[in-house]
Amino acid sequence: MPQQKSEHIPRATIQRLAVYVQVLENLQREGTEVISSEPLAKACNVNASQIRKDLAYFGEFGVRGVGYYVKNLIASITSALGVDREWRTVLVGVGNLGKALLNHKEFRLRGFNIVGAFDCDPFKIGEEVSGLEVVCTKRLREMIGDNGAEIGIITTPPERAQRAANHLVEAGINGILNFAPSRITVPDHVNVEYVDFFHHLYALSFNITHPNSK
Amino acid sequence: MPQQKSEHIPRATIQRLAVYVQVLENLQREGTEVISSEPLAKACNVNASQIRKDLAYFGEFGVRGVGYYVKNLIASITSALGVDREWRTVLVGVGNLGKALLNHKEFRLRGFNIVGAFDCDPFKIGEEVSGLEVVCTKRLREMIGDNGAEIGIITTPPERAQRAANHLVEAGINGILNFAPSRITVPDHVNVEYVDFFHHLYALSFNITHPNSK
DNA sequence: TAAGATATGAGAATTATTTCACAAATTTGG
DNA sequence: CCAAATTTGTGAAATAATTCTCATATCTTA
Numbered sequence: 001m002p003q004q005k006s007e008h009i010p011r012a013t014i015q016r017l018a019v020y021v022q023v024l025e026n027l028q029r030e031g032t033e034v035i036s037s038e039p040l041a042k043a044c045n046v047n048a049s050q051i052r053k054d055l056a057y058f059g060e061f062g063v064r065g066v067g068y069y070v071k072n073l074i075a076s077i078t079s080a081l082g083v084d085r086e087w088r089t090v091l092v093g094v095g096n097l098g099k100a101l102l103n104h105k106e107f108r109l110r111g112f113n114i115v116g117a118f119d120c121d122p123f124k125i126g127e128e129v130s131g132l133e134v135v136c137t138k139r140l141r142e143m144i145g146d147n148g149a150e151i152g153i154i155t156t157p158p159e160r161a162q163r164a165a166n167h168l169v170e171a172g173i174n175g176i177l178n179f180a181p182s183r184i185t186v187p188d189h190v191n192v193e194y195v196d197f198f199h200h201l202y203a204l205s206f207n208i209t210h211p212n213s214k
Numbered sequence: 215m216p217q218q219k220s221e222h223i224p225r226a227t228i229q230r231l232a233v234y235v236q237v238l239e240n241l242q243r244e245g246t247e248v249i250s251s252e253p254l255a256k257a258c259n260v261n262a263s264q265i266r267k268d269l270a271y272f273g274e275f276g277v278r279g280v281g282y283y284v285k286n287l288i289a290s291i292t293s294a295l296g297v298d299r300e301w302r303t304v305l306v307g308v309g310n311l312g313k314a315l316l317n318h319k320e321f322r323l324r325g326f327n328i329v330g331a332f333d334c335d336p337f338k339i340g341e342e343v344s345g346l347e348v349v350c351t352k353r354l355r356e357m358i359g360d361n362g363a364e365i366g367i368i369t370t371p372p373e374r375a376q377r378a379a380n381h382l383v384e385a386g387i388n389g390i391l392n393f394a395p396s397r398i399t400v401p402d403h404v405n406v407e408y409v410d411f412f413h414h415l416y417a418l419s420f421n422i423t424h425p426n427s428k
Numbered sequence: 429t430a431a432g433a434t435a436t437g438a439g440a441a442t443t444a445t446t447t448c449a450c451a452a453a454t455t456t457g458g
Numbered sequence: 459c460c461a462a463a464t465t466t467g468t469g470a471a472a473t474a475a476t477t478c479t480c481a482t483a484t485c486t487t488a
Contacts, residue, residue: 250434250435250436251435251436252435262435263437263438266435266436266437266438267437267438269436269437270436270437270438274436274437276435276436276437277435277436278434278435278436278437279433279434279435279436280434280435280436281434281435281436282436
């Protein structure tokens with residue numbers, strides 16, 4: 001539906017779009033049906049023209065003199081982001097974090113279905129977690145051939161993240177969400193996102209330590 | 215020790231400094247003692263002069279013709295970020311995620327000590343999690359007076375995040391790590407960082423859907 | 429000890445992003 | 459039905475961040 005108009009879209013825009021969806025969903029839950037860029041911007045802590053510019057990359061979703069219909073805008077942004085569909089994912093590294101994620105029902109709710117759990121620890125292989133049997137990481141390739149997953153989630157210790165990534169890439173995955181506290185190297189066509197909340201604690205620490213530098 | 219030279223430091227720089235530390239720590243673990251900006255940049259997936267520029271905000275940490283001593287650089291960056299000390303934190307919202315974080319030993323290891331757990335659910339109050347007794351959120355203020363925490367971690371459902379934030383602010387906290395999927399409003403002097411890995415999944419989804427737009 | 433090789437630090441140039449400002453579109457009220 | 463009030467969408471201007479380039483410093487080897 002909403003067609004991407006120009007070629008390059010700033011990464012920051014994508015991040016903000018995710019924020020807009022979050023805020024819009026909360027507004028919807030509270031019963032707001034229409035909102036204009038000004039109050040939405042306030043709620044998202046950004047500039048109003050920023051929002052309009054971000055949306056303009058994908059189309060015209062507002063009504064002049066009125067604002068944006070919350071329901072429509074959510075649909076438009078999720079469509080632009082490509083999250084208006086199911087994404088099949090597999091998880092590598094069934095430790096504490098891995099298990100927590102496997103049991104996290106929000107994944108399915110948001111359309112990110114975890115359809116495979118892998119680990120290289122013989123003691124974990126065969127174990128059942130949240131309805132999935134833990135399979136040896138070496139079998140990733142054959143399993144993904146079957147289940148057609150496109151996104152891999154890495155929850156291994158840092159020293160095993162690169163190996164996990166290699167297996168995922170070889171299995172034909174094209175997106176990786178890496179929770180391991182280490183950088184990984186992948187071919188150009190594979191997208192990697194890193195999640196590490198200590199980075200956020202570091203940012204807090206810096207901002208509290210240097211309150212003037214805001 | 216390393217003094218901040220100029221007034222404003224880009225947020226992106228802070229985020230990258232956290233990445234540098236992560237990569238440097240892994241290098242150190244593997245036995246690397248000296249590294250120059252070029253290979254470090256490759257490992258961090260950034261430009262080499264970016265690294266040098268980022269570091270230049272805080273001082274001169276390298277040796278011309280040689281590079282950076284890994285151990286020294288880690289010390290310099292962690293000092294610049296203010297994470298070379300203990301930070302006392304409190305957690306609000308003892309649900310699944312909250313409990314997982316309370317049991318996560320990495321917090322203490324990294325100097326972010328969780329010294330209080332709060333919840334407004336009467337059934338949870340009094341429960342013990344990871345050596346901490348869950349206390350009513352209303353008592354945040356008096357408790358923080360005692361334990362001197364500076365950072366609050368919010369792990370409530372989205373609709374209760376703002377209330378948790380209000381309590382934390384009132385208790386004198388000046389940094390908040392918000393895991394709840396909603397934006398919160400706080401006074402200017404309070405820093406907020408948001409953690410939501412669905413935002414990262416959205417980014418992956420977008421990048422996989424629009425492979426040309428990279 | 430001097431020459432060659434290496435790699436930082438920082439100013440300049442470039443590129444990217446954000447914000448401003450306003451024309452165009454829509455609604456509302458008289 | 460027209461005028462006033464909104465609010466979007468977008469080109470232009472301003473701001474910010476990144477990358478390039480090279481002088482400067484250090485190390486190594488003969």
